[in-house]
Amino acid sequence: MDNKGQLPIEFLLVVGLSVMVLIPLINGLSDESELNQAMSAARTGALQGAISDGLAIYPQETFRDYTSEHQRLLHPSGVKIVEINYLNQGFHQGYQKTKIQLKIHASAPSVTDKTDRNCLGDRINFNARKKITESFKTENLTNALYNPAFSGKYVFTTADVTWE
Known part of the structure; x- marks a missing residue:
C-alpha cells in the first residue's frame, strides 16, 4: 500500500510527459499526411493526363489547335509517367x-519534337x-x-515535364 501518495504523482508525471511528446508528433504526422494526399492526387492526375495524351483524346478546342499545329499529337502515342518528385521551396509570403x-x-519515345x-x-x-x-x-x-x-497548408506549382 502507498501511504505517501507517490504512485499517483509519478503516474501524473508520466502521463503529462507523454501528452507533451505526442502533441508535436501528431502535428508533424498530419502535415505529412496532407503532403502524401497531394502527391497521390498528383500521381493520379499525371496518369490521367498521360492516358489522354497517349490515346490522343483532347477537349474540342485543343483538338482544333492540334489539327493545325501539332498533327503528330492527333495519333496515339505511348506516354508513360516515369517518376514524380517534389521540391519544398519554403514558406511563400x-x-x-x-x-x-x-x-x-x-x-514518349514516339514523340520526338x-x-x-x-x-x-x-x-x-x-x-x-x-x-x-x-x-x-x-x-x-x-x-x-x-x-x-x-491544399490547407501548401501551394503547389509544376515545373516543365522532363522527358526521358
Whole structure:
C-alpha cells in the first residue's frame, strides 16, 4: 500500500510527459499526411493526363489547335509517367503557405519534337494540378488552369515535364 501518495504523482508525471511528446508528433504526422494526399492526387492526375495524351483524346478546342499545329499529337502515342518528385521551396509570403514544386518525369519515345512534347507535358501538369485541387476541394481558389493548386497548408506549382 502507498501511504505517501507517490504512485499517483509519478503516474501524473508520466502521463503529462507523454501528452507533451505526442502533441508535436501528431502535428508533424498530419502535415505529412496532407503532403502524401497531394502527391497521390498528383500521381493520379499525371496518369490521367498521360492516358489522354497517349490515346490522343483532347477537349474540342485543343483538338482544333492540334489539327493545325501539332498533327503528330492527333495519333496515339505511348506516354508513360516515369517518376514524380517534389521540391519544398519554403514558406511563400504571398500565399502564406509552404510552396511545393512538382517535377514530373515522363517518356514518349514516339514523340520526338520538342514543341509536341511541351504540349503533352502541359496536359500532364494541368491534370496533376487539377487532381490536387479536386482532392482538397479548392477549385474555387485557383484559376482555370489550376495554377497554382492549393491544399490547407501548401501551394503547389509544376515545373516543365522532363522527358526521358
